[in-house]
Amino acid sequence: MPETVSKLYRALVFEERISLAVLDTTALVNEAIVRHGLSAVAAAALGRTMTAAAYLAGWLKEEASSLSVSVDGGGPGGRIGVAADGALCIRGYIEHPDVQLPPRADGKLDVGGCVGKNGTFTVIRDDGEGIPFVGTSRLVSGEIAEDVSAYFLTSEQRPTAVALGVRIGADGTCLGAGGVFLQPLPGAGEEALDFAQARIAGYTNLSAVIGKEGAKSVLADFDAGDVTVRDVRFQCHCSRERAASAVLAMGREDAFSLLREEGSIRVHCHYCNTDYTFDEADLRKLFGESV
Numbered sequence: 001m002p003e004t005v006s007k008l009y010r011a012l013v014f015e016e017r018i019s020l021a022v023l024d025t026t027a028l029v030n031e032a033i034v035r036h037g038l039s040a041v042a043a044a045a046l047g048r049t050m051t052a053a054a055y056l057a058g059w060l061k062e063e064a065s066s067l068s069v070s071v072d073g074g075g076p077g078g079r080i081g082v083a084a085d086g087a088l089c090i091r092g093y094i095e096h097p098d099v100q101l102p103p104r105a106d107g108k109l110d111v112g113g114c115v116g117k118n119g120t121f122t123v124i125r126d127d128g129e130g131i132p133f134v135g136t137s138r139l140v141s142g143e144i145a146e147d148v149s150a151y152f153l154t155s156e157q158r159p160t161a162v163a164l165g166v167r168i169g170a171d172g173t174c175l176g177a178g179g180v181f182l183q184p185l186p187g188a189g190e191e192a193l194d195f196a197q198a199r200i201a202g203y204t205n206l207s208a209v210i211g212k213e214g215a216k217s218v219l220a221d222f223d224a225g226d227v228t229v230r231d232v233r234f235q236c237h238c239s240r241e242r243a244a245s246a247v248l249a250m251g252r253e254d255a256f257s258l259l260r261e262e263g264s265i266r267v268h269c270h271y272c273n274t275d276y277t278f279d280e281a282d283l284r285k286l287f288g289e290s291v
Helices: 026-036 040-057 111-115 145-155 190-200 206-213 215-221 240-250 252-262 280-286
Strands: 006-013 018-024 066-072 080-085 089-094 120-126 133-138 161-168 174-184 228-234 265-269 274-278
Touching: 006 026, 006 040, 006 215, 018 040, 018 190, 018 215, 026 040, 026 089, 026 174, 026 228, 040 066, 040 080, 040 089, 040 111, 040 145, 040 161, 040 174, 120 145, 133 145, 145 161, 161 190, 161 206, 174 190, 174 206, 206 215, 240 252, 240 265, 240 274, 240 280, 252 265, 252 280, 274 280
Parallel strands: 089 228
Antiparallel strands: 006 018, 006 228, 018 174, 066 080, 066 120, 080 089, 120 133, 161 174, 265 274
16 A cells, blocks of 8 residues: 655665665655646656655755756646755646646556656755755656656766656546666676666556555565665745745835735745735735834
């Protein structure tokens, strides 16, 4: 059965020459579906990207560290944006959450068609050292897994075998979602890389494995011991206080001008699809005026 909370499992395998990470992100994807009203193909595209971001966030040094992943391939789903921190709090969106596409010839969701491949996969990572790392690679297929692998190879010079999957049921809920990442350690040799690539090829239907058997079945496939596990949650950092700060930054004149035009000021968080609304009384209080 899928986990009720998303999980990141990590271990060393292949004589401790390869870092293995297995994620069950079913709960994470279902939260995104509820928040954004995602179509099946949009859920698959965003879910795969959120799973990749969760893996990347697992390498952050501190809980307060942060990263963002941006996928912009020119497809009908539009841009995908995901943010994460070292505490594995993930939030994300897809520009057109209601996008609809026919399935591929093999019956699977056309994630590549949704995302497109005329663009880039970009990671911005801030470990709190003052100079954020920015890495960008060209999209290979828009299917996300191949694009993540290409990103690691070209931007971080770390060969990484990646499998990602999201399975959506007839009722629109996620039945299984997750990822497998195999990253040979420095000096592991060509044999370790060949092992990683050969093993990852066996996970062509990863979402079904995660949904029916769970992530621990994948760990068992590798005889993984000394496994560490961490919770992964959909959690946004937005708040009414932060939204109020954005309104204050507009300045009194512009804020009241927008209020007169619109009747209220709405601050929208794309990552969690939350609106914060401010009326005249709110604005007067924010700018220190009597109501």
